[in-house]
């Protein structure tokens with residue numbers, strides 16, 4: 001054991017849990033455990049108090065418009081503490097519905113859902129859904145980032161850095177050629193779970209950032225990612241090559 005420990009906070013799995021976003025937790029835990037880093041996940045359901053000072057990584061998963069409207073009320077109660085965590089370089093991975101909720105608002109045909117306003121982005125529902133496999137080139141990984149997207153909202157990221165450039169698929173708004181957002185140690189993305197098992201370098205990026213913040217340094221032992229690389233290459237070759 002390294003004597004190091006990572007605590008993951010899974011926010012609102014009772015509502016934000018589309019497409020097995022939970023697989024991202026299993027991946028982060030396992031990649032820590034393989035390296036002798038202790039890992040723990042705490043689930044917070046709606047209404048639970050959250051002590052952000054104990055957390056190293058926060059996962060906010062995807063949800064339908066209906067679930068987002070419900071969860072939004074709880075999120076606004078913790079907005080101040082969540083913002084402090086983000087500004088203090090807390091690590092966040094927010095997927096799809098969770099990604100939209102990071103921003104100022106998500107305007108749907110049924111009304112506007114107020115967001116957490118943690119990142120200067122906003123989302124508006126437009127005609128048709130963007131549904132397909134997706135492949136990105138991202139500065140955060142040497143390998144392509146592969147995944148699946150399914151969203152009616154189009155996200156506009158202003159001057160923020162995108163998570164990646166779209167090689168195949170639609171991305172943030174189907175027009176800009178970019179996907180997701182990176183702000184401090186926050187990644188917001190439309191790529192649904194299991195994002196991290198298919199993209200181990202993105203998983204390690206999050207773990208590394210979390211360890212650096214808690215312990216000041218992070219040397220991550222290389223793992224045998226032979227199967228993960230083959231799965232990733234299969235998707236890349238199928239849609240891009």
Ligand code: GLN
Pocket residue numbers: 018061062063064065068095096097098100150151152153154
């Ligand atoms: N409800 C959002 C949309 O359709 C996000 C859905 C999701 O998390 N897949 O844009």
